[in-house]
Amino acid sequence: MNAKLIHHLTLIGSTSLLPMVAQAEFIKDSKASLDLKNYYFNRDYREGEGQSKRDEWAQGFLLNLQSGFTEGPLGFGLDALGMLGVKLDSSPDRSGSGLLSRDNEPEPGKPSYARRAHDSYSKLGLTAKARYAKSELRLGHLLPDLPLLQPNTSRVLPQTFEGGQLTSTDIQGLTLRGGQIDRVKQRESTNYEKMGLTSQSGAYKSSAKSDRFRFGGAEYQFTPTLTGSYHYAQLEDIYQQHFFGLKHSLPLGGGNLRTDIRYFSADDAGTGLAGKVDNRALSTRVMYAMAGHSIGGGYQEQFGETPFTYVDGTNTYLFTEYQLSNFSQAKERAWHARYDFDFASLGVPGLLFSTRYAKGDHAQVRKFVGEGREWERDIDLGYTIQSGPLKDVSARWRNGLSKSNYQRDTNENRLVLSYTVKLW
Secondary structure (H helix, E strand, O other), X not given: OHHHHHHHHHHHHHHHHHHHOOOHHHHHOOEEEEEEEEEEEEEEEOOOOOOOEEEEEEEEEEEEEEOOOOOOOEXXXXXXXXXXEEEEEOOHHHOOOOOOOEOOOOOOOOOOOOOOEOOEEEEEEEEEEEEEOOEEEEEEEEOOOEOOEEOOOOOOOOOEEEEEEEEEOOXXXXXXXXXXXXXXXXXXXXXXXXXXXXXXXXXXXOOOOEOOEEEEEEEEEEEXXXXXXXXXXXXXXXXXXXXXXXXXXXXXXXXXXXXEEEEEEEEEOOOOOOOOOEEEEEEEEEEEEEOOEEEEEEEEEEEOOOOOOOEOOOEOOOOOOOOOOOOOOEOOEEEXXXXXXXXXXXXXXXXXXXXEEEEEEEEEOOOOOOOEEEEEEEEEEEEEOOOOOOOOOEEEEEEEEEEEOOOOOEEEEEEEEEEEEEOO
């Protein structure tokens, strides 16, 4: 069954190219790859009632077909992304990891979380594209990378969107982006749906939905070492948000010092279906890198009466976007630190280590009396084989430990084996 689906997706991509076979650039610049991802996920809740753990194992296949553009001043192209997730191990009482789609209703006589994972699930995304000079328009399936919209790609299959996006780099040093998103398909779902606001412990009404997420922004490189950006987004009748960013790098003492400042401002928009939105957020980081080592950290704070705002299911663009928490409750302050080491400096290329720690306090959490406090420590160890018959096969282990006085303590492990086959 799985092999048939992959073969079917290949045929879809191939037949889409046939009408334009005479367009040399369309064919010549095309490329295709098959991403294989074997993913084990275990989240252990150390205290409290309800589900004690989420524990699943899955295999993912992503067939990515990208055409070139037809010849001439105005070029056209077509991309296709076929996705398949296969269950290797799961049970209703430990499902919900985000790796697999599952039944809408729980097992008879079981708690609401006890829903059976499907044996497999698949998705297909098609994107029409057009290019003129250094501007590109994409319509259909999108995986945008924006400060105000960060798709969640942390499981077997990514969260994706449907809409249109225009990107222009015609002016040297300036990148312009704009467009509209109409629907979202969550990482473990096969259906497009309207978008909502992450509830943030019930501070916002997650039932409020919209099918118009409009965005626009600009990034400008003032000097080779200094870049500034501004972005705006509005989820119609729910919220609007502004982003200001500044990045700077400075050669120092044989290494490089990087400074990154991110500021967000959000309010409710239109009829305010999700409730009052009043949030400003400052997130900063300073990192120093030299001889394989990278160390640094920063400070983050939420201002206003409500928590940080972001589309449900997505990630934030905060520096505290960690494995288990993002430290973004109302009034929350957080200090964070990070250390990375590339073992290539010791003669072991492909081996990477990273650890992060963040501590938050002063959080005002809905229905929690008192000061909300939390901390999290993450460890990430990965290795990519550099040569031989298994070249480019990678293994990655991630562990996250989180403790809080307003939510359940959690220990989580992820083990991911991945490999990309370049078809052409």
